[in-house]
């Protein structure tokens with residue numbers, strides 16, 4: 001059984017994330033899409049909201065499950081029988097940071113990191129851009145699922161009303 005983790009903030013999950021998770025699901029027996037629960041870094045969405053959107057976005061992928069982790073990713077890997085981390089590279093600017101983290105994770109634990117190249121269709125796409133566009137009422141229908149679009153609308157309406 002080859003189980004891998006696709007870790008991230010997923011604030012919120014985009015078509016770019018779904019592309020990588022789907023491609024990983026074709027390569028490996030099981031993919032755990034794991035949301036980082038970082039108390040020092042509060043996102044737009046809560047962890048339960050991120051998990052809900054991730055679940056809805058990957059419901060058609062039988063070998064994908066959704067989870068959360070705090071602390072070190074390598075500890076999550078060890079506890080869940082995961083030997084490989086899958087990350088993606090969108091641009092050269094991703095590379096420096098990702099290489100450093102991958103080397104540190106390997107040194108800490110022997111867990112391997114595999115890089116997948118982002119689909120060029122989504123290489124410009126990030127959760128932060130989606131948040132920015134949605135906040136200003138822009139059209140994000142080509143960037144996230146209709147379900148996530150609805151959650152973004154609710155969130156910004158909730159904030160405007162607060």
Ligand code: ADP
Nearest residue numbers: 007008009010016017020087088118122125126
């Ligand atoms: P993090 O803060 O850990 O980078 P993200 O949610 O931004 O969390 O990203 C999680 C993973 O998804 C990373 O490997 C990232 O490179 C990948 N990813 C994010 N956006 C895209 C995209 N548009 N296309 C492909 N991969 C992406």
